[in-house]
Amino acid sequence: MDIRAVENLAELARIELSEEEKKSLLKDMEGILGYIKQIKEVKVDEVAPAQDLINVWREDLPASGGPEKSREFSPELIKEQFPDSQDGFLKVKKIL
Amino acid sequence: MIDLAALTIAEARKKLDGKVFSAVDLAQAYLTEIEKKNKELNAYLEVYDDVLEQAKAADEMIAKGESHPLLGIPLAIKDVILIKDRKVSAASKILENYKASYDATVILKLKKQGVVFLGRTNTDEFAMGGSTENSAFGVTKNPHDTSRVSGGSSGGSVVAVASNMALGALGSDTGGSVREPAAFCGIVGFKPTYGRVSRYGLIAMGSSLDCIGEIAKNVRDAEIIYNAVKGRDDLDSTTISDETYPKVFSKDKLVIGIPYDFALGEGVSPEVRENFKQAVEKLKKFGFKIKDISLKNVDMSLAVYYIIMPAEVSTNLARFDGVRYGLHKDGKNLFDDYKLTKGAGFGKEVRRRILIGTYVLSAGYYDAYYGKAQLIRDALKEEFNKTFNKVDLIATPTTPDTAWKIGEKSDPLSAYLADIFTVTANILGIPAISLPSGFIETEDKKLPLGIQFMAPHGAEDLLFDVGKVFEAIKDN
Numbered sequence: 001m002d003i004r005a006v007e008n009l010a011e012l013a014r015i016e017l018s019e020e021e022k023k024s025l026l027k028d029m030e031g032i033l034g035y036i037k038q039i040k041e042v043k044v045d046e047v048a049p050a051q052d053l054i055n056v057w058r059e060d061l062p063a064s065g066g067p068e069k070s071r072e073f074s075p076e077l078i079k080e081q082f083p084d085s086q087d088g089f090l091k092v093k094k095i096l
Numbered sequence: 097m098i099d100l101a102a103l104t105i106a107e108a109r110k111k112l113d114g115k116v117f118s119a120v121d122l123a124q125a126y127l128t129e130i131e132k133k134n135k136e137l138n139a140y141l142e143v144y145d146d147v148l149e150q151a152k153a154a155d156e157m158i159a160k161g162e163s164h165p166l167l168g169i170p171l172a173i174k175d176v177i178l179i180k181d182r183k184v185s186a187a188s189k190i191l192e193n194y195k196a197s198y199d200a201t202v203i204l205k206l207k208k209q210g211v212v213f214l215g216r217t218n219t220d221e222f223a224m225g226g227s228t229e230n231s232a233f234g235v236t237k238n239p240h241d242t243s244r245v246s247g248g249s250s251g252g253s254v255v256a257v258a259s260n261m262a263l264g265a266l267g268s269d270t271g272g273s274v275r276e277p278a279a280f281c282g283i284v285g286f287k288p289t290y291g292r293v294s295r296y297g298l299i300a301m302g303s304s305l306d307c308i309g310e311i312a313k314n315v316r317d318a319e320i321i322y323n324a325v326k327g328r329d330d331l332d333s334t335t336i337s338d339e340t341y342p343k344v345f346s347k348d349k350l351v352i353g354i355p356y357d358f359a360l361g362e363g364v365s366p367e368v369r370e371n372f373k374q375a376v377e378k379l380k381k382f383g384f385k386i387k388d389i390s391l392k393n394v395d396m397s398l399a400v401y402y403i404i405m406p407a408e409v410s411t412n413l414a415r416f417d418g419v420r421y422g423l424h425k426d427g428k429n430l431f432d433d434y435k436l437t438k439g440a441g442f443g444k445e446v447r448r449r450i451l452i453g454t455y456v457l458s459a460g461y462y463d464a465y466y467g468k469a470q471l472i473r474d475a476l477k478e479e480f481n482k483t484f485n486k487v488d489l490i491a492t493p494t495t496p497d498t499a500w501k502i503g504e505k506s507d508p509l510s511a512y513l514a515d516i517f518t519v520t521a522n523i524l525g526i527p528a529i530s531l532p533s534g535f536i537e538t539e540d541k542k543l544p545l546g547i548q549f550m551a552p553h554g555a556e557d558l559l560f561d562v563g564k565v566f567e568a569i570k571d572n
Contacts, residue, residue, distance in 0.1 A: 009451045012458070013410060014417070014431070016439030017447070028448055029455070031509045036399045036456075039468050044393075044475045054340070056333040073198035074180065081195065083424035092419055093430040 001030055098125045100260040105169055105317040112168045119168030123151035123212050126170045130261045138236045139255040141175055143215035154210040164209035165320050172262035174253045175216040176223055178297040179203050186299045187231040188221045190416050190423045190441025200297020202308055202325040209324055214262050217252025221443045223268050223301050225249050226276050226514050230445040235502055241541040244499040247277030253311050254281050264321050265311040270301050271401055272518025274309030275530035279494035279546025282532045286310040286318045289553050290525030291336040294329035302408035305522040315563035341554030346561050353389035353487030365497040367536040371545045372493045375533045378569050387487050396472055401519035403456050403469040410453025477524055484552040492517045494530040494546035517548055527551050529559040531566050
């Protein structure tokens, strides 16, 4: 791993890093990757075992009945926390 | 004066119902204690300003003849669980002034019982760590030795309970974040089966691992809180029902499996080994059957955990982008906004885990890391299922050592190694409990240690059973 790899990961993750931090993250990551790579030596069956997954899908209908099914939330609190807004709408920078 | 040190939830219930003291008296006693201790210990990030009003409302419910197990009981809540209209920050700068717009399911359940919420407690940022040293708002100190960490990530909740600043607490446990601090501070930490407690309204870290856990002074109290918050929830599709797993019945002679090679293995301190051996002796003397078991690949748990967890972290934390809520840093375009906001808002450990997660999920490395880790996870699951055909419970120490000195583990990997015994339960989704197992003396201080029991999916009751027995025999 090198500094350019750290820069690439930070770019993918959208995190701004200082030069100094890149260096210290590189050192940390080398240590951590050095530890976790031991799993490569483990021999396990490539065949996926029988799955114990359970279907939790429901009909696509609005939830109703009982407080557990429709939770009260506060639209005011949500709007209050927009970093930028106009006429009650969330305002974001131009994308295209 | 209420003797808070000796008080339990079960005892407080009797006294509140019997009008020995009121919920307001009780809440006031805790506020006084918090006033005295919190400045030094830093367990609470915020103590709510309406605690006495909440207590008054609880007293009114009691006056009307209502009684619930947690009515009027003052609890502390980890700063990752949403309470409507109150701040919740995950101990991060990126959510420093964020206010919850709804109640988590666990909070709604507690509100219905008339719980008094004392405040929100410190944690490693986004629950990432085992010491609270990664909090953006300072470390929580261990009440047994204030030069040492409380453990974490639920360190604030644990210290609140351990130092009589709350009667019980909720934490979250992704890789041991309830059990490890409980062991470091000498109280009980419980992690239920994956899906037993709804996570609707819990700030997510690793979604295939996260559980809301209970923190209390004894097993009975942990069980009371657990019973109050558990249950299926339409708003969390990962929750389970009573029928999801086969029912496990308790029996007179429980068989406890001990993976000796692992539990007393390399990296475990001599004091911990000795303490664990003594605990096992006591269990044997009481009449439990002890069985030496070997668990293949269990020593890979930690490496598997530190692949799967960061992968899920990097996905879950992508949402904190400064667009809809939380910190916002303005750049010259939207891409810059993201980078500057995340750069300024996330602390070092969070960035580290996001980058590791991004790495193990990236095209060239996915199969070698994430894919392989999932295969080992499946193999481990099968291995444990087979083992649980032969034993009822599995015991290990909770941690390989006692709480460390603040600042001592500056290398991230050395801190990760403290999770060696706790991560397996999260990888498999099985329930586990940490119980105080005694103290060791270092530098004139008595530092607590813990023993961990793990049970099959859905068998929380076995953990409460063995826990109550161990509490009774541990000082023999």
